[in-house]
Amino acid sequence: MEEDAGGAMRRLSLSPLTAPRNNSQLPFTPVAASTERERSSDLLDLRNAYVNEKVAPELLDYQGDLVTRVEELIKHQETLLADAEQTPVGELVRLMRAQSLTRARYLLRAYLRTRLLKLERFCVSVLNDPAKLDQLSPAENHCAQDYFYEEGRGVKEAVLQHMPENFQSVLKQHSKLSLEKDIMPAPNLDAYVFVRVLADCGQVAMDAAGDETVELSEGDLLVTRYRGIRDLLRDKWLQLV
Numbered sequence: 001m002e003e004d005a006g007g008a009m010r011r012l013s014l015s016p017l018t019a020p021r022n023n024s025q026l027p028f029t030p031v032a033a034s035t036e037r038e039r040s041s042d043l044l045d046l047r048n049a050y051v052n053e054k055v056a057p058e059l060l061d062y063q064g065d066l067v068t069r070v071e072e073l074i075k076h077q078e079t080l081l082a083d084a085e086q087t088p089v090g091e092l093v094r095l096m097r098a099q100s101l102t103r104a105r106y107l108l109r110a111y112l113r114t115r116l117l118k119l120e121r122f123c124v125s126v127l128n129d130p131a132k133l134d135q136l137s138p139a140e141n142h143c144a145q146d147y148f149y150e151e152g153r154g155v156k157e158a159v160l161q162h163m164p165e166n167f168q169s170v171l172k173q174h175s176k177l178s179l180e181k182d183i184m185p186a187p188n189l190d191a192y193v194f195v196r197v198l199a200d201c202g203q204v205a206m207d208a209a210g211d212e213t214v215e216l217s218e219g220d221l222l223v224t225r226y227r228g229i230r231d232l233l234r235d236k237w238l239q240l241v
Helices: 028-056 064-082 088-121 124-128 138-158 226-232
Strands: 192-197 202-205 211-214 221-225 238-240
Touching: 028 088, 064 088, 064 124, 064 211, 088 124, 088 138, 124 138, 192 226, 202 226, 211 221, 221 226, 226 238
Parallel strands: none
Antiparallel strands: 192 221, 192 238, 202 211
C-alpha cells in the first residue's frame, strides 16, 4: 500500500521478482524436502555401517537394502547433475549436489572395500561357516570362492608342491597332526573395541557364564571385548567408534 497526493491509500502491484512463489516454484517442495531427509538418513546409516565394519574384528552382516538405496541415490544425483540448469542458481545447486554425490560414492566404496579386505583375510573361516556365508552378498560369496581357489592354486604351484607331503595342505599346518584347519587366520572376537550405547540396555552379561555384567545406558562410551557386545551390535543397540 502507498499514499497518493490526496491522502488516499492504493494497492501496489507486485512485480514477478517480488511476488511470493507457491510451493511448486520453490527449489524444494515439502515432498522433496522429506525425500532429501530420507536420503541423508541413508548416508548416515551407511557411514555407521562403514565404521562398524571397519572396527569390528569379524565380518558383519551385509547391508543389502541400504546399499541398494544408496546406489539409487547415486543414480538419481547423477541424473540431476546432468539436467542442471545453466544459470547462477542452477550452478550453485549443481555444486551442492556434486558434493553430496562425491560423499555417497566415497562411503559406498569404502564400505564395500572394507568388507572385501576382511573377506580376503578370513576367507577360509568364512567359507567353512554356513552362518557366515549367509552374511555375504551373492557377489561377495562368488568373490570368496574365486579368491580361495586362485590363492590356493598360486601357493601350491609356488611353494607347497616343493614341500614334504605332510606340509602341502593349504588349510592345515600338518595334514596328519593338525585336527583343524589352522593355517588361515580367524577373527579375534576377544579384541577390545570402543562402543557408544544408543539406547538403555540394562544389565548386560559380558561373558558366556554371566559372571561379568555391566549396566549400559544411552550415551555411554566404553571399551570392552567385542565378544560380549556382538549380539547388541547386530541388533543396533550399540555403535562402534
